[in-house]
Amino acid sequence: MNIKRKLSYLFLSLMLVLTSCTNTNQKEVPEVDDKTIDQAADEILKDNGLINDAIDKPIGKPYEVGVTPDDYNMDYDTSRLLSLDEKKTKFYPKDGVKGLYFNTYSVNTPETYNKIMDLLESTDLNAVVIDIKDDWGNVTMNFDTDDENIKYSKIDIVDPKALIEDFHSKGIYVIGRITTFKDSIITEKNPEWGFTLDDGTLWKNAHEEAFMNPFLKEVQDYDINIAKLAAQAGFDEIQFDYVRFAEGFETFGDTLDYSRGEYEDNTELDEGEKRVAAITGFVKRAREELQAYNVPMSIDVFGYALQVRRAEGIGQDFDEMSNQTDVISSMIYPSHWGSWSFDIEKPDLEPYELVKRYLDEEKEVLSQLDHPPVSRPWIQDFTASWIGEGNWMEYDGEAVQAQIDAIYDQGLNEYLIWNANSEYSSGVDY
Structure with missing residues (x-):
């Protein structure tokens, strides 16, 4: 005054x-x-x-209450008080995260565990991604919690603190993966958290997998609470996967019974816009709440979300989601693209060109954001023989190396490699 x-x-x-x-x-x-x-x-x-x-x-005019004059050039978005650099633990690799997916069920298998550890200790690989909540919805960690929903889903495969201490003793960065809205376990206990058919039964996809309803606050609370337990246990980073509605939702969603939550009576947004608002809102909320735990957050998105920019069917807007996270991990597996994507007739046969051209476009988009995240793409170390004869090739060390070379040639130095069974190719200079 x-x-x-x-x-x-x-x-x-x-x-x-x-x-x-x-x-x-x-x-x-x-x-x-x-x-x-x-x-x-x-x-x-x-x-x-x-x-x-x-x-x-x-x-x-007098200043509005709570609004700082532009002259001060200060950002009072309290959810962004900490940058990624400020949230990094001492185990964040100085030369960038280079990680493998390590299937939690393989952690207790000595043969697989030893292979992964040997790979990490003998190469430039320096990080692992481990399931906290797997693709079915099982909470694989022995968390100490009174949350009845989390207790229902827990199968206690590993002791998280002991596991993290083991990796940290070897200088390995540990990322905890949460399969966010695809969940066939907790929807058994709380079917109202899912999408139901006319007869009241849960909708499931062709693989008999159920999805939770991202519109519901209690659904978002459930995943965020699991993330908080993981942060308390010592994970260096929390990664949210399946941050979306089911594939093709726009084609069958109107046949299902479910709440739109806070958007139920919103007539200004169409159904696709509501889905995008729900997904973006979750990402923003997760980042805000995890900041209190001083832990970075990353999200996985479909590679094609970049090309369409706004995939309203599944609720993923690439720009909006990227702007709300510390790290973006686009799944750019060459096998997952259709013919002539990025002007490549058979993308799986040209791993170097596919990754290079994708990152060309991604860099341009991320550079225009207010809060651009670190790009850490998922690349493939698996053979996609199911995409049809003539369209696939054997993915060996050379094919994996080609993808990594493309990442470095584009000026990036972070990546994650996916193999569902944690069986990785030899002969790769990571």
């Missing part, structure tokens, strides 16, 4: 005090308006040499 305004209120307060001390039969004090107060304050300031008539008084 400036000195003139302070004096104005002092002047008004003095008048009120004097009025209250007089006899109640005295005539009322005339109404005092802002102009009268300002004039009185000017007289006091002039008498004390604090202003003179030559000084121009500021003219303009």
Whole structure:
């Protein structure tokens, strides 16, 4: 509050005090308006040499409460008080994250465990991605919690703290993966969290997998609470996968029964826009709530979300989601693209060109965001023989290396490699 305004209120307060001390039969004090107060304050300031008539008084609209003048150039978005660099643990690799997916069920298999550890210790690989909540919805970690829903889904494959200590002792960065909205376990306990058919049964896809309803706050709470437990257990980073509605939802969603949550009565948004708002809202909310745990957050998205930019069917807007996370991991497996994607007739046969051309476009898009995340793409170390004869090839060390070379040639130095069974090719210079 400036000195003139302070004096104005002092002047008004003095008048009120004097009025209250007089006899109640005295005539009322005339109404005092802002102009009268300002004039009185000017007289006091002039008498004390604090202003003179030559000084121009500021003219303009008063600042709104809670809004900082642009002159100060300050960002009061409290959810962004910490940058990625400030949230990184000491195990974040200085030369960038180069990681493998390590299937949680293989952690307790000595043969696989030893192979992964040997690979990490003998190459430039420096990180692992481990399921906290797997593709079916099982919470694989032995978390100490009173949350009845999490307790229902827990299968306690590993002790998270012991596992993390083991990796940290070898200097390995540990990312915890959460399969977010695809969940066939908790929807058994809470079918109202899913999508139901006319007969009241849960909708499931062709693989008999159910999805939770991203519109529901209690659904979002469930995944975020699991993430918080993982952060408390010591994971270096939380990665959300399946941050979307089911594939093709726009083609069958209107046949299902489900709530749109806070968007139920919103007539300004169509169904696709509501789905995008729900997914983007979850990503923003997760980042805000995890900041209290000083842990970075990453999200996985379909590669094609970049090309379409706004995949309203599944609710993924590439720009909006990227702007709300610390790290973006696009799944750019060459086998997952149709013919002539990026002008490549058979993408799976040209891993170097596919990755290079994808990253060309991604760099351009991310550079235009207010808060661009680190790009850490998922690449493939598996053979996609199911995409049809003539369209696929054997993915060996050479094919994996081609993808990594493309990443480095594009000026990036982070990547994750996917193999569902954690069986990785030899002969790769990571």
